[in-house]
Amino acid sequence: xxxxxxxxxxxxxxxxxxxxxxxxxxxxxxxxxxxxxxxxxxxxxxxxxxxxxxxxxxxxxxxxxxxxxxxxxxxxxxxxxxxxxxxxxxxxxxxxxxxxxxxxxxxxxxxxxxxxxxxxxxxxxxxxxxxxxxxxxxxxxxxxxxxxxxxxxxxxxxxxxxxxxxxxxxxxxxxxxxxxxxxxxxxxxxxxxxxxxxxxxxxxxxxxxxxxxxxxxxxxxxxxxx
Amino acid sequence: xxxxxxxxxxxxxxxxxxxxxxxxxxxxxxxxxxxxxxxxxxxxxxxxxxxxxxxxxxxxxxxxxxxxxxxxxxxxxxxxxxxxxxxxxxxxxxxxxxxxxxxxxxxxxxxxxxxxxxxxxxxxxxxxxxxxxxxxxxxxxxxxxxxxxxxxxxxxxxxxxxxxxxxxxxxxxxxxxxxxxxxxxxxxxxxxxxxxxxxxxxxxxxxxxxxxxxxxxxxxxxxx
Numbered sequence: 001x002x003x004x005x006x007x008x009x010x011x012x013x014x015x016x017x018x019x020x021x022x023x024x025x026x027x028x029x030x031x032x033x034x035x036x037x038x039x040x041x042x043x044x045x046x047x048x049x050x051x052x053x054x055x056x057x058x059x060x061x062x063x064x065x066x067x068x069x070x071x072x073x074x075x076x077x078x079x080x081x082x083x084x085x086x087x088x089x090x091x092x093x094x095x096x097x098x099x100x101x102x103x104x105x106x107x108x109x110x111x112x113x114x115x116x117x118x119x120x121x122x123x124x125x126x127x128x129x130x131x132x133x134x135x136x137x138x139x140x141x142x143x144x145x146x147x148x149x150x151x152x153x154x155x156x157x158x159x160x161x162x163x164x165x166x167x168x169x170x171x172x173x174x175x176x177x178x179x180x181x182x183x184x185x186x187x188x189x190x191x192x193x194x195x196x197x198x199x200x201x202x203x204x205x206x207x208x209x210x211x212x213x214x215x216x217x218x219x220x221x222x223x224x225x226x
Numbered sequence: 227x228x229x230x231x232x233x234x235x236x237x238x239x240x241x242x243x244x245x246x247x248x249x250x251x252x253x254x255x256x257x258x259x260x261x262x263x264x265x266x267x268x269x270x271x272x273x274x275x276x277x278x279x280x281x282x283x284x285x286x287x288x289x290x291x292x293x294x295x296x297x298x299x300x301x302x303x304x305x306x307x308x309x310x311x312x313x314x315x316x317x318x319x320x321x322x323x324x325x326x327x328x329x330x331x332x333x334x335x336x337x338x339x340x341x342x343x344x345x346x347x348x349x350x351x352x353x354x355x356x357x358x359x360x361x362x363x364x365x366x367x368x369x370x371x372x373x374x375x376x377x378x379x380x381x382x383x384x385x386x387x388x389x390x391x392x393x394x395x396x397x398x399x400x401x402x403x404x405x406x407x408x409x410x411x412x413x414x415x416x417x418x419x420x421x422x423x424x425x426x427x428x429x430x431x432x433x434x435x436x437x438x439x440x441x442x443x444x445x446x447x448x449x450x
Binding site for chain 1 (some may be wrong): 229230293296297298299300301302303305306309379383386387390391393394395396400401402405408412416417419420421424427428431
């Protein structure tokens with residue numbers, strides 16, 4: 001008879017190097033799924049949020065409904081949001097993405113709108129005086145000036161999305177959340193801790209990358225922030 | 227549309243409202259968790275934030291906490307607590323996780339509110355001979371009240387959401403109706419539970435918005 005191996009996996013310890021080396025593939029797959037879900041959601045959210053924010057800026061009457069509806073959506077807890085989308089999308093990754101898009105929409109629309117509104121009237125008039133039409137004014141003057149506020153929203157939306165992907169475990173598409181969920185059911189401490197830490201690491205790295213991108217996109221703000 | 231009709235008929239079946247797994251009991255659990263944890267987190271976070279804001283110290287901590295709170299998944303913390311030794315004490319993992327996630331918005335908003343009080347007003351209060359404690363309670367807190375209440379509102383909505391996720395980790399509350407629906411592969415039950423949670427969250431938000439409107443006029447700064 002062979003004695004059971006006496007390693008950290010057998011002892012079910014929280015921190016376990018053997019877990020990292022033996023389950024590398026599972027972990028990589030989960031991280032990739034996690035990144036895909038979060039990235040696709042935030043990217044789609046951004047694509048939808050831009051026209052909404054521009055419309056809310058352009059037509060005063062549109063601002064109320066746009067902000068109202070997105071705030072309403074944001075108030076609904078994530079688990080309920082995924083569940084409400086179940087009849088539409090079934091148990092699929094699309095469901096998780098759709099739910100996360102609706103969340104990031106709120107943060108992005110609010111911040112982009114705030115950025116557009118903060119463009120000084122003098123700047124706008126100067127651009128008009130230089131012969132800028134409404135489209136060129138928006139693309140070449142207002143949008144770039146709204147980048148810092150928009151990026152702040154994008155960072156919050158990304159960090160939230162990375163964290164909320166875990167709830168997708170309820171439909172089996174939660175990236176690292178799947179590992180946390182199955183680890184909970186099998187009382188597998190190393191798996192739960194490793195997946196949780198990886199989630200936070202992804203969120204922090206994404207936040208830092210976006211901060212770097214913002215610095216590159218807005219060279220004129222450098223040196224201003226003391 | 228049939229799913230919505232099915233969900234509605236699930237909701238209106240009286241058998242689903244009674245018993246330990248019924249809507250009535252789950253709603254009571256959810257409200258109990260939300261109210262108790264809101265009270266506990268306010269009792270811990272608000273004094274700390276008000277004193278830090280009054281002294282003007284610990285600003286980086288107060289602001290960064292809400293970023294940390296956003297980056298750490300609620301579900302991960304719930305499961306970690308469940309597998310830790312605390313996990314064998316009934317609802318305690320849920321309560322601890324709820325309090326942890328309610329604190330960042332409370333701390334950040336109360337702190338920012340306190341720092342946003344016009345320094346001239348504070349100096350005037352000092353000049354009139356007010357002590358530090360009097361300045362805090364009679365001048366700064368009333369002026370910071372709108373933001374403090376915003377923090378409480380965000381925390382309350384966050385609590386409703388976290389209490390829902392707690393069901394994934396075996397906690398009580400309305401989330402259990404959703405998870406039970408998933409286990410039974412009953413879409414009407416899942417949708418019905420989700421509707422209950424969404425309505426509860428929107429109601430909590432609405433109630434706090436009402437409270438904020440009713441807050442003493444002095445708290446809203448110098449009117450028009």
